[in-house]
Every structure is written in structure tokens, then in C-alpha cells.
Amino acid sequence: MRRFLWASVVLALVIAYPLLFSTPFLQRLGALVLLYAIAASAWNIVGGYAGQVSVGHVVFFGCGAYAAMGAYAHFGLSPLVGIPAGVVLSVAIAAVIGVPTLRLSGHYFSMATIAVAELVRLIVTNTDYLGAAVGLSGPTVPRNVFDLSFISALPYYYLFLTVLVITLGLTWWMANSRMGFYLRAIRDSERAARSLGAPASRTKLYAFMLSAGLTSVAGALYAMMFGFVDPESGLGILISVKILIMAALGGAGLLFGPVVGAAILVPLEEISNNLLGGKGAGLTFVLYGAIIVLIARFQPGGILTLIKRLWTRRGKMPAQTIVSEASHAP
Amino acid sequence: MSTIVVQVIVGGLLLGAIYALFSSGLTLVWGMMNIVNFAHGDFVMLGMYVAFVVWSVFGAGPLLGAPLAALALATLGIIVYFGLIREIMKGPMLAQILGTFGLALLLRYSAFWWFGANFLTLPENIVGGTFDIFGLRIQASRLLAGGVALLVTLGLHVLLTRTSLGSKMLAVAEDSTAAQLMGIRPDTMQAIAWAIAAGATGLAGALIATFFYIVPTVGETLAIVAFVTVSLGGFGSVPGALLAGLLIGVIESLSAYLIGAVYKDIVVYSLFLGFLWFRPQGLMGKT
Numbered sequence: 001m002r003r004f005l006w007a008s009v010v011l012a013l014v015i016a017y018p019l020l021f022s023t024p025f026l027q028r029l030g031a032l033v034l035l036y037a038i039a040a041s042a043w044n045i046v047g048g049y050a051g052q053v054s055v056g057h058v059v060f061f062g063c064g065a066y067a068a069m070g071a072y073a074h075f076g077l078s079p080l081v082g083i084p085a086g087v088v089l090s091v092a093i094a095a096v097i098g099v100p101t102l103r104l105s106g107h108y109f110s111m112a113t114i115a116v117a118e119l120v121r122l123i124v125t126n127t128d129y130l131g132a133a134v135g136l137s138g139p140t141v142p143r144n145v146f147d148l149s150f151i152s153a154l155p156y157y158y159l160f161l162t163v164l165v166i167t168l169g170l171t172w173w174m175a176n177s178r179m180g181f182y183l184r185a186i187r188d189s190e191r192a193a194r195s196l197g198a199p200a201s202r203t204k205l206y207a208f209m210l211s212a213g214l215t216s217v218a219g220a221l222y223a224m225m226f227g228f229v230d231p232e233s234g235l236g237i238l239i240s241v242k243i244l245i246m247a248a249l250g251g252a253g254l255l256f257g258p259v260v261g262a263a264i265l266v267p268l269e270e271i272s273n274n275l276l277g278g279k280g281a282g283l284t285f286v287l288y289g290a291i292i293v294l295i296a297r298f299q300p301g302g303i304l305t306l307i308k309r310l311w312t313r314r315g316k317m318p319a320q321t322i323v324s325e326a327s328h329a330p
Numbered sequence: 331m332s333t334i335v336v337q338v339i340v341g342g343l344l345l346g347a348i349y350a351l352f353s354s355g356l357t358l359v360w361g362m363m364n365i366v367n368f369a370h371g372d373f374v375m376l377g378m379y380v381a382f383v384v385w386s387v388f389g390a391g392p393l394l395g396a397p398l399a400a401l402a403l404a405t406l407g408i409i410v411y412f413g414l415i416r417e418i419m420k421g422p423m424l425a426q427i428l429g430t431f432g433l434a435l436l437l438r439y440s441a442f443w444w445f446g447a448n449f450l451t452l453p454e455n456i457v458g459g460t461f462d463i464f465g466l467r468i469q470a471s472r473l474l475a476g477g478v479a480l481l482v483t484l485g486l487h488v489l490l491t492r493t494s495l496g497s498k499m500l501a502v503a504e505d506s507t508a509a510q511l512m513g514i515r516p517d518t519m520q521a522i523a524w525a526i527a528a529g530a531t532g533l534a535g536a537l538i539a540t541f542f543y544i545v546p547t548v549g550e551t552l553a554i555v556a557f558v559t560v561s562l563g564g565f566g567s568v569p570g571a572l573l574a575g576l577l578i579g580v581i582e583s584l585s586a587y588l589i590g591a592v593y594k595d596i597v598v599y600s601l602f603l604g605f606l607w608f609r610p611q612g613l614m615g616k617t
Contacts, residue, residue, distance in 0.1 A: 053427040100607045106423045107366040111557045112606050118554060119599040126592055237550065241435065248428055282447075285439035292432030296418050300425035 018157045027153040033266045034160035035222055040246040040258030041167045042214035047244060048252035049175060050207040051187030052106055055240050056097070056113030059120050060090040060212040062235040064219030066124070069136035069229050074129075078146040079138055079224050086216040094212035095205065102204045114237070121235040135230025138223065148224045156225050163221065164259075167214055172255055174210065183207055187253070215243075238285070242269075245292050251302030260304055265291075337466050338587045339580055344468075344476025346579020350572040351479040352534035352552070353559035354486055355527030361566025362503040362523050365419060365426055369410075369434035371553025372441075373528050377403055377535020378544045379441060382450055391456045392474070392540055399536035400529045407528025411521045434549070442546040450544040457540050475537035482533060483575075486526070487568045499523055503566075551595065558602040 018027045039061060046052050067086030068079035075081075093116075101112040124130050142149035150156065174180050182203045185193035194200050223229045233239075246265050251257030265288075272284045299306050356370045367373075380402050381395035388394060410433065418429040457471035490496040499519050501509040506516040542548075559578055563570025578598060586594040 047424070051423055053424055055427075055431070097603075104606075107360075107427065108561075108606070110368070110427050111366065111561070112603065115554055115557065115599050115602050118550075119596060119603070122592075122596050122599070126596075241431075244428075245432075248424065252424055282439045282443040285435055286443055289432045289434070289436030289439060292428050293414065293436060294432075296421070296425040296429035296432060297414055300418075300421050300428070 014161065018154050024153065027157060029267060029270055031153045031157040031160055031225065032270070033262050034157065034164050035218060035225070036242065036246055036266050037259045037262040038160060038164050038167050038221070039215055039218035039243045040250070040262050041164070041171060042211050042218060043243045044211075044247045044252060044254075044258045045171055045174065045214070046204075046208045046211040048247055048254070048257065049171075049180065049183045049187070050204050051183075051253075052102065052204055052208065053110045053244070054113045054208070054211075055110050055237070055244065056115075056117035057211070057215050057243055058235055058237060058240040059093060059113075059117050060215035061219035061222070061239055061243075062120065062124070062229070063090040063093065064216030064221075065223035065229040065234040066130060066136065067216070068220035068223045069138050070130070072138050072147075073131075073136045079148060079220065080146055083217060083220045086220050087213045090212040090216035091209045094209045098205045098208045102208065103201055113240075117235070117237055117240060121231050121237075124235060125231045131230070133231060135228055135234070137228040140227070149227060153225075156221075160221060163217060167217075168255060168259075170210070170214070174207075175255065179203055179206065184253075241288070245288055247302075248295055248300075249291060249302055251304035254302065254304050257302050257304050261302070264303075333465055335584075335587075337468075338583045340466060340468060341472065342580035342583030343576055344472045344579070345583065346576035347476040347479040347483065347572075348534050348538050348575075349555055349559055349579055350575025351483050351537075352531045353556040353563070353575050354483050354568045354571040355530040356556045357560045357563065357566055357568060357571045358486075358490070358523055359527045360560065362499060363415070363419060363520060365415065366430070366557075367527070368427065368430040368553065369437055369549075370527075370531060370556050371549035371551070372434045372437040373403055373406070373531035373549075374535040374538070374552045375441060375544075375546065375549035376406070376437060377532035378539040378542070378548065379445060379535075380532065381536035381539040382452060382544055385452055385456065391452075392536055395539075396478070396533055396536040399532040401532070403532025403535070404525040404529035407524040407526075408521050410528070411524035415524065416517070416520075434553070438546050438549055445546065447546065451542075452539055452544075469541060471540040475540055479534060479537055480572075482530070483568065483572050486530065487572070489526075490568060495522070554595075554599065554602075558598055558605075561602065562605055 017030050021027070021030070039057070043054065043057050046054055064083065064086035067082035067089065069082070071077040071082035071085070072079050097112060097116050101109045125133050130136065139147045139149050148155075148159070175183075182193065182198045182200075185196070185198055186200050186203060190200055219234065223234065226233070242265070246261035247258040248261070249264060250259065250261030268287070269284050272287070276283055295302065352370070352374050355373075356367060359365060359367055377399040380399035381392065384390055384395040384398055414429055414433065418425045421429075457474055459470045461468050461470060461473060490499065498509070498514045499522065501512065501514055502516045502519040509519075510516055555578065559571055559574045562578065563572070563574035578601075581601065582594045582598055585597040589597075
């Protein structure tokens with residue numbers, strides 16, 4: 001009951017945030033946090049629940065972004081039309097990469113996803129139809145509301161919030177379905193899971209495809225908000241890295257882990273970029289690198305796991321939570 | 331076959347020898363500890379910057395720069411092993427990948443912050459002249475770099491297969507507990523493996539810097555080259571890495587010559603993915 005009360009308070013605060021803090025900077029910051037939370041939650045399905053660390057998720061992000069902008073630039077359609085196309089393309093690419101690599105050990109999967117991301121970036125940079133190095137632009141002046149081109153960040157905030165709720169809902173549903181149990185079993189010990197009859201390769205592939213589709217939606221939303229996409233902003237390996245670090249910092253394999261990670265790292269990056277200017281970009285990523293090394297070394301479970309453990313130690317958590325935490329532990 | 335094609339192939343082989351040198355470090359660590367160092371390319375990048383600093387401070391060429399780079403990176407390798415790798419090896423897969431990946435970012439953007447994003451180069455005459463061998467014109471810097479890389483890679487293979495240190499490391503790789511019962515310290519052996527692997531990258535970086543531009547993000551490309559080489563040659567195999575490195579050098583040079591420089595990486599990455607599909611154990615690997 002008390003938990004329910006807390007959840008409603010947090011939800012109310014999230015809904016009221018852009019009205020309480022109505023400066024453009026803070027509204028934009030809020031929208032960006034939600035956007036990265038969508039992408040990181042999508043990554044979490046395959047990286048957290050299935051334990052397969054993809055470093056190439058930017059490919060799916062880029063698919064969505066290019067599909068949305070391509071729908072406008074080449075066919076004069078609303079960028080919204082591009083979303084399903086981007087999702088279909090992403091799921092297909094995920095299947096093509098996933099079938100061979102998910103049979104192999106986790107390191108192989110990570111290396112293959114990096115190579116795919118670089119390959120796609122190089123191909124797109126040399127393809128004139130996709131705008132080569134310049135990229136594609138969306139509508140400069142919106143023709144109607146379906147162009148989703150707004151000056152204020154407020155509409156984006158609520159749009160992203162809706163998509164985030166859907167993403168988290170899907171993740172929750174998946175985690176509590178048969179597939180979620182398979183995935184956790186595979187992550188803890190693939191050999192044991194297989195010997196008990198869990199279809200390991202197939203389940204990992206489904207998780208990868210679901211994650212790819214959702215990441216593509218995040219990419220499309222990103223392109224709509226910024227009004228353009230180029231190889232660096234849509235397909236640069238650093239996007240993958242950001243998504244991955246947010247999920248890992250908050251807590252990979254926990255429903256709200258990626259959201260917590262995004263809520264910490266996005267403001268950190270925006271503020272350090274604002275304070276330090278162009279030179280700040282380098283320093284921000286030095287900090288990112290240091291954070292990720294420290295998480296890996298001291299707290300692979302992420303911040304939420306740490307908080308949960310501290311709570312349990314203080315004896316405030318009911319016994320059943322301890323049991324469920326144990327089954328989630330990496 | 332025209333002279334120019336032969337020249338391209340020889341150039342590819344000399345470049346490939348350097349690929350083989352730094353990839354054999356990656357394959358050694360993978361074979362011994364079952365861990366992939368995602369910061370491997372950035373180790374090479376650091377080696378390049380050490381060579382650059384040695385030149386700009388002492389005005390010295392690779393004769394001083396290469397040993398210093400190897401020494402500096404070997405030290406870094408030992409620090410990384412004891413500070414990070416030893417701990418994350420006990421952790422989950424996510425921690426292993428994140429740990430070295432975070433290290434890659436840390437090194438890459440520290441270099442970016444310290445040296446800036448500009449392309450640096452060593453003066454072209456640091457290893458001067460070109461040789462004329464049977465009508466082929468080969469830059470002395472590339473010949474030196476390729477030759478040294480080839481010799482060191484072969485030396486590494488001899489070290490691993492013909493010496494007692496090599497046997498001890500192999501023993502740890504096979505069964506660390508059994509090795510411990512025979513009086514071999516797995517910790518020391520693994521630290522030595524990291525020192526050798528990182529030292530090889532430092533040397534390779536200093537050699538490649540004599541004719542290649544130096545930029546913080548160069549490690550990203552080189553890391554993928556090392557992944558391709560190692561997966562082509564089979565994980566854990568130094569001779570495999572040598573063969574695959576030479577092959578990739580030639581493929582890269584030929585595709586740059588035949589279809590254009592921007593497509594050479596596309597060809598190599600596609601090759602890698604093709605291999606993952608059809609022969610994931612590599613050229614010389616066993617199933």
C-alpha cells in the first residue's frame with residue numbers, strides 16, 4: 001500500500017515537472033532524460049535481462065532516425081510514417097546479426113555489434129540517398145501537427161513520457177512472462193538453462209529483436225525533436241555507449257535502472273557541456289569512462305542494486321523483496 | 331602482374347605485420363583469461379602518442395621511442411591487470427565488458443582532452459629515404475616498422491612455445507588451479523601476459539606512428555582491426571594472428587587500390603561479419 005502511494009507521488013511529480021520548472025532549458029532537459037530513458041530501457045531488455053552486451057544499438061537508433069527523416073525528405077510524408085518502417089528494418093537487422101552471434105559467447109556478440117555499427121555508419125556516410133556526411137533534415141516549418149515539429153519542448157516531454165510508459169510496460173510484461181524467466185535463467189547460467197529445456201538461442205534472439213524495435217522508436221523521436229539526423233548524431237558509436245552506461249549505472253536488468261541512470265547522466269552531460277563549452281565534450285566522456293570502470297569494478301549491479309542492499313541491511317524491506325532480489329542478482 | 335600491384339601487396343604485408351603484432355597481444359589475453367580487452371586499440375593509440383612525446387621532447391626517433399612506448403604500455407598493462415582485470419574477471423559478463431570498454435573511453439578522451447582532436451604526425455624524414463628493391467619503391471619507415479613487427483611477433487610465438495615462461499603461461503591458461511598446485515602463480519603469469527600484450531601494442535603504436543597520422547580516435551578503428559584479425563586467426567593463436575594480420579593488411583591495401591580508400595574498412599568489416607556467420611572459430615581455430 002505504502003509502495004503504491006510512493007509510486008503515485010513520483011508519477012505525479014514526473015507529470016507536473018515541465019509545469020513546475022517551465023524554463024526552456026529545464027523542459028528540454030526533462031524531455032532529453034525521458035528520451036534517453038526510452039533508449040536505455042530498450043537496451044536493458046537484451047543487455048540487462050538477457051545479459052548480452054550490445055555495443056551496436058546505435059544501428060537501430062539510426063534506423064529509426066533515418067526512417068523518420070527519410071519519410072519526410074524523400075516522400076514528403078509525416079516523420080511518424082517512418083516509425084513503423086524503422087522498426088521493421090531494425091528487427092530485421094537484429095535477426096541478421098543475432099542469429100550467428102547469439103550462439104557464441106557474450107564477448108563475440110559485443111565485438112560483432114561494434115563492427116556492425118561501424119559498418120553501417122561507413123556505408124551511410126557514403127550513400128548519397130541518405131544524405132551522405134550531411135544527413136537528412138525534417139520539416140523546417142511544420143505543415144500540420146502530424147509533422148511533430150514544435151518549438152517548445154513541452155509537447156515532446158509528454159510524447160516521450162507516453163512512449164517511456166509503454167516501453168516500461170512492455171519490459172515489465174516481458175520480465176514477468178515465461179520469456180523473462182527464461183532470460184534470467186540464461187543470464188545466470190546458459191548451460192543450466194539449456195539443460196532444463198529453455199530455448200536459449202531463440203529467447204535471446206526475441207529479446208534482441210524486441211529491444212531493437214523499441215530503440216528504433218527512440219531514434220525516430222530523437223530525430224523529430226532535433227529536426228535532422230547525420231551519421232555522427234544518428235550512428236556514432238558514442239550514442240550506443242551513452243545508452244549502455246545509463247542502463248548499467250542505474251542497474252542493468254532492473255525495470256527502473258535505466259530511468260535512474262538517464263536521470264543522473266543526461267543532466268550531468270548537459271551541465272558540463274554548458275559550463276565547459278566545446279572542450280567539455282572530451283572531459284564529459286573521460287568522466288563517463290571513469291564512471292563505467294568504477295561501476296564494473298565495484299558495483300556491477302548499478303545504483304539501484306546498491307540502494308536496495310542498503311535498505312535491506314537497515315531491515316526496512318519485507319522479506320519477499322530479498323528473495324526476489326536474489327533471483328535478479330547478476 | 332604489374333609492378334604497382336606487387337608494390338601494393340608488399341605495402342599491405344608490411345602494414346599487416348603491425349596488425350599481427352598488436353593483435354597477438356589481444357589473442358594472448360583472450361586465450362589465457364577468456365577476456366576481450368576492448369581498450370586494446372586505445373593502447374596502440376597511447377603507444378603512438380608516447381612516440382610523439384619522445385620525439386617532441388628529446389627529438390628522438392623510433393630507436394628511443396619504440397622501446398619507451400613498449401615499456402610505458404607494459405607498465406600500464408600491469409597496472410590495469412591488478413587494478414581492474416583481476417577483480418572484474420570474478421564478476422559477471424556485463425562487468426567484464428563494461429570494465430575494459432570504460433577503460434577505452436577513459437584513455438581515448440583523456441588523450442583527446444590532453445592533446446586535442448588535431449591530427450599529429452611525426453616528421454616524414456624521421457626514418458628517412460626509400461629503398462629500391464627489384465624495381466619496387468618502399469619507404470624505409472614502413473620497411474623498418476613491418477620488419478620489426480614481424481620479428482617481434484615471431485619472437486612472441488617462440489617465447490610462448492619454446493620457453494619455460496611460455497609453458498607456465500600455457501599451464502595457467504589450461505587450468506589455473508592445477509597450475510597453482512604445480513607451484514605456478516596464476517596471478518604473476520596473468521600479469522606477465524598483460525605486460526606482454528600491452529607492451530606489444532605500445533611497440534606497434536610507436537612503429538605505426540612513423541608513417542601514420544596520430545589522433546585520439548584512431549584506437550577505435552585499430553580495435554576493430556584487432557578483433558577481425560583475432561577472430562580470423564582463431565582466439566588464442568599467435569601464428570593464426572600473424573597469418574590473419576598479413577592477410578588483412580593485403581586485403582585492405584588491395585581494396586583501397588582497386589575500389590577506393592573509403593571502402594577499405596567496409597571490405598574488412600564485412601569480411602569479419604561474414605566470418606562470424608560461416609566460420610566463427612577462425613582460420614586456424616578448432617571447433
